[in-house]
Amino acid sequence: MADLRLVNKGQGEPLGGLLQQGRVSVAVATEYATPLDDAGWPAENTALMTATIGELEGDAAQKADDRSGARQATTGEHAAIGEAKTFLRKLRNALPAVLRSKPAGVDASSFHAGVRLARSTPKISAHLLKIRPGVAKLDETLKPYFKKQSVLALLDQVKAALDNADVTQESTLSALPTQTVAVYEKKGKLLELIEDLNRAGQNAFDGNAAVRARFNKDVLLRARKQQAEAKAEAPAAPVEPAPVG
Numbered sequence: 001m002a003d004l005r006l007v008n009k010g011q012g013e014p015l016g017g018l019l020q021q022g023r024v025s026v027a028v029a030t031e032y033a034t035p036l037d038d039a040g041w042p043a044e045n046t047a048l049m050t051a052t053i054g055e056l057e058g059d060a061a062q063k064a065d066d067r068s069g070a071r072q073a074t075t076g077e078h079a080a081i082g083e084a085k086t087f088l089r090k091l092r093n094a095l096p097a098v099l100r101s102k103p104a105g106v107d108a109s110s111f112h113a114g115v116r117l118a119r120s121t122p123k124i125s126a127h128l129l130k131i132r133p134g135v136a137k138l139d140e141t142l143k144p145y146f147k148k149q150s151v152l153a154l155l156d157q158v159k160a161a162l163d164n165a166d167v168t169q170e171s172t173l174s175a176l177p178t179q180t181v182a183v184y185e186k187k188g189k190l191l192e193l194i195e196d197l198n199r200a201g202q203n204a205f206d207g208n209a210a211v212r213a214r215f216n217k218d219v220l221l222r223a224r225k226q227q228a229e230a231k232a233e234a235p236a237a238p239v240e241p242a243p244v245g
Helices: 004-010 015-031 033-037 043-056 059-066 070-099 121-146 151-174 178-204 218-233
Strands: none
Touching: 004 178, 015 033, 015 043, 015 059, 015 178, 015 218, 033 043, 033 178, 043 178, 059 178, 070 121, 070 151, 121 151
16 A cells, blocks of 8 residues: 655646755765764665666656646645745734734744644644634734734635645545556655755754755756746636537
8 A cells, every 4th residue: 555645745846846856865875874874874775776777767657757736736735835834924923012912822932833744734723723712712813914804814814725625635645556556656755755854964064064965955956936926827728628419
């Protein structure tokens, strides 16, 4: 059975950019094999990264990656995550002034996440649910910071959009061909290996900024940006005419 955590992690990534980043990462890992081994990145990990790249190369993986409509669902989920994080950022900026008057039954601890939310849909959704009672108590006081809108209603709106996008994404993934799911899982594994290598490199060369800077995802980030720009510029699909009669 596929590891859905890795499937979700890899399915929205541009395959070409991920492969290019993987090759760069293998080269860096090979060059600094000994200090990386002392920082928790053994040679076996580099070999696994190389093997995963090999499995993702070729026409079969490219066709499987292109076959599904999951990318569109992913775009929707990413947009919902962005909206939720924008809301949370604005809320955090407004809270210090609002809480200064010491409102009853709510304080800064009411809004602490407790964990790093990153771009995790479940974590962000759970955090929105957790802070909802505090937002409800401060709704009127917070309105001036949100164009006089009900902040509680905005919270419910972004949470609903996030949860709906998550359901759409999971439904789309469950309907994918087995070969496509396998490619997404391998993409997620390769991305995870790249991120693990970068963390090991940061530790191995702590204090050596020049070498630490080589452990990055710059190639992949550029590919992500190009993919997003291509989607934004793509013409809308033609609308089929309604049947006559």
